[in-house]
Amino acid sequence: MLRSTSLFFAPFNRSWRRICTRYRLELGLLLAPFLVGATLLIILPALYTAVLAFTQYDALAAPTWSGLANFRTIFQRDLFWIALRNSLIYVGLAAPLQLLGALLLALLLHHPHRGVRQYRVAAYLPSVIPEVAYALIWLWIFNPLYGPLNKVLAWVGLPALNWLVSEDTALISLVLMSGLRVGEGMLLLIAARQGLPTAYFQVAALDGGNRWQLFRYITLPLLAPWLFLLLLRDILLSAQSSFVPVYMMTSGGPNYATTLLPYLVYEEAFSHFRIGHAAAMMLIMFAGIGALLWLLYWLLGGWGYADEI
Amino acid sequence: MPMRSKGYANAHLQRKHAWRRAWIVFCTKTFALARWVWSVIIGRQMQRVRWQTVLWHCTALTITFVFVAPFFWVLTSSLRPLGLPPPRALEWAPQELAWTNYAEIFRIAPLGRQIGNSILVSTVGAALTLITASAAGFAMAQTPERPRRWLVMLTIGLLMTPSTAVWLPRYVLFSKLGLIDTYTVLVAPALMGTKPLYVLMFYWGFRRAPRELFESARLDGAGPFLSWRRIALPLARPTALAVVLLTFSHYWSDFVDPLLFLKSAERYTLAVGLRMLQQMAVTNWSLLLAAVVVMTVPVLLVYLAMQQFIRSDSEAPALFMLRSPTQNFPQKGNSVRPNYVA
Structure with missing residues (x-):
């Protein structure tokens, strides 16, 4: 018993x-x-990519081990360095731009004013459009002859630009286009901002702090962990989400100006069937992203929050 | 179990009262509007309007304009008649509306077939994802502390894995299995819940439910299958709806998978179909933009449907995996639910 x-x-x-x-x-x-x-x-696929980087493989015969030969070959090709430089520029411009846009929108749209919901819906709109449709829409907007963007510039009185057609502005155009897709970051930062205690702001206002000081010494430090996580997410996403716009809009662009790494990997693997090369490039790309994330983590000293997941 | 009866025993009475409530709300609002208009006419202000609020609305309206204007132009340009020369200046609305553009794209490209394919893939994918992701989320929420922490870490690690890393090996895997150029390939990610994020959403949803429910069910002899199906899923209805809608629009918009894994044109989904149309009618922007509108409208409808419960059930932050589930959700003795997004 x-x-x-x-x-x-x-x-x-x-x-x-x-x-x-x-x-x-x-x-x-x-x-x-x-x-x-x-x-x-x-x-398994991620591990297999790492293995394929050290082999010769053309999708027909079985892969053969070739050691570091793939890396030596791609380091000697100019195209790889061009794509790497373009990718770095793209990520370096697009991720902070998206972060800044999300922060500004969140600071504006966290007030519980009347009609704020409609504004949020509108600001989220570009983020829900399917990638292909979004790329086509912007291909039309950037069109130097028929596109509305140049017409708006002419209406304001600014000179027209050649956007995707010109070597100088093609990459910037892609960055601009990605800068409108900030809906998710905005929602996150709105939630974070609304979670801050109102008492801090009231006390600081009583002490005579102006708006900039409130932002600089209260909002910004308290939002910092969220901003950091959002920056990481934007870097990760923008490093790899550039494939569809490049493929649909420029195919690598005037004189390789918009050849980014994901597109180059796609070309190598599925057009030229040099799968070993593609895998090696991908490995380098991910090593780069990993190093960048680790560097940020190290610079900013941890995640800034220690909640249970 | 009847759909949300809200204390009414009689569906007819419920409907009647719903109409009556709507009528009362309508009358009150109309009366308030009339009173406001009257106060403006006789020059007496009911409420002091602060200039800061006005400034805020102006800024917000400008931003709304920037974000919405492109889509408005897309809509109007898709209705431009085909024969006209391209406009010289900014054109807010076309002179005449050519609805025939929409018939034309269905004539020159097999869009009907592609829409059918897209609907098939999205529906099957969303249904499978609902089952697998909720099962995995439930199992994760029920496992004891230590393995659970490992599982969550693993899922977040999977979330961080870039999708470009798996293009090549997936191609090799699928061609080994002889699955290239089938619909199966397109819905294959549904096996693991499409995205690890959806599993995490379900996990958080189930963790929010009181543990005592599942424990008492277990004491009464219910296995995990039973409590998953009969207790957990009905409780997490908002999460389930959100995941279904998100998955649907994921499969609807997916471009890379059909591009890589499909060969024959009769299996193409709408996303790839749009690419084909672009190659066919490069300069014919009206037709192309009409196809863009056809592709975008279902996603927009899904998004507007999601608005309904993003408002009611603060799911929005959970969508981005960054907030701990225990933080702001009702616990014992805390019944006030904060409202994040409007």
């Missing part, structure tokens, strides 16, 4: 243990599709 009811002996009770095992088994069954799918579709 004692043996079967006392909790101390519960782990040694056979029926109790059987029920537990069965429960865990069923939990495992529920989790299985996700784990199997993630292994098959993400973990």
Whole structure:
């Protein structure tokens, strides 16, 4: 009697243990599709990419081991360095631009004024458009002859630009276009801003702080962890999300001005079937992103928040 | 179980009262508007309007204009008649509306077929994702502390893995399995819940539910399957709806997967179809923009539908994986639910 009811002996009770095992088994069954799918579709492929980087492979014959030859070859090609430079410029401009846009929008639209919901819906609008449709829309907007952007510039009295056609402005155009897709960051920062205690702002206002000081010494430090996470996310996303715009709008652009790494990888792998080269480039790209994220983490000293996930 | 009866035993009575409530609200608003108009006419201000608020509205309106104007122009330009020369100056509305453009794109490209394919893939993908992601999220929420922390870390790690890294090996894998050029390839990510983020959303949703519910169900002899299906899923209805809508628009907009893994034109989805149309009618912007509108409208509808419960159930921050689930959600003795997004 004692043996079967006392909790101390519960782990040694056979029926109790059987029920537990069965429960865990069923939990495992529920989790299985996700784990199997993630292994098959993400973990193994990511590892396989790393292996392919050291092989010669053309999708027909079996891959053969070639050591560091792929890396030596791509380092000697100018195209790789051009794409790397373009990618760095793109990420370096697009990620801060998106962060800044999200912050400004959030600071404006966190007030509970009447009609603020409609403004938020409008600001979120470009973020929900499908990538392909968004690229086509901007291809039309940037058109130097028929596009509305140059007409607006003419209307204001500014000179027309050649946008995607010119070598100098093509990359900037892509950055500008990505700068409107800030809806998710905006929502996050609005939530973060509304989570700040009002008392801080009231006390600072009583002490005679002006708006800039309130922002500089209260809002900004308290939002910093969120801003940092958002910056990481923007870097990660903009490093790889440039494929569809480049593919749809410029195909690498006038004189390789918009050849970014994801597009180059796609060309190498699926047009020229130099899969080893493509994998090596991808490996370098991810090593670069990883190093950048680690550098940011190290510079800013941790994640800035220690909540349980 | 009947759909949300809100204490009414009688569906007819509920409907009648709903109409009555709507009528009362309508009358009150109309009366308030009339009173305001009257106060303006006789020159007496009901409320002092602060210039800061006016300034705020002006700024917000300008920004709204910047964000919405491109899409307005897309809409009007898609209705421009085909034969006209391109406009010389900024054109706010075309002279005449050519609705035939929309018929024309369905004539020159197999858009109907492609829309059918897209709907098939998106629907199947969203349904499968609902099952797999919610099951995984539930199992994660039910596992004990230590393995759970590992699972969450693993999921976040998966979230960080760039999608470009898996293009090539997935191609190799699918061609080994002989799946290239089938619909199966397109919905394959649904096996793991499409995106790890959706699993995490379900996990947070289930963690918010009181633990006692699941514990008592377990004491009554319910296995995980039963409590997942009968207790957890109905509780997490807002999360489920959000995930379904997000997944639907993910598969609807997906361009890279069909581009890489499909070969034959009759299986193309609308995203790739748009690319084909672009190659066919490079300079014919009216047709191209009409196709863009056709592709965008379903996603916009889904987005507007999501607005309904983003407002009611502060899901928006959870969409971005950055907020801890225990922080601002109702706990014992704290029944006030903060409203983040409007």
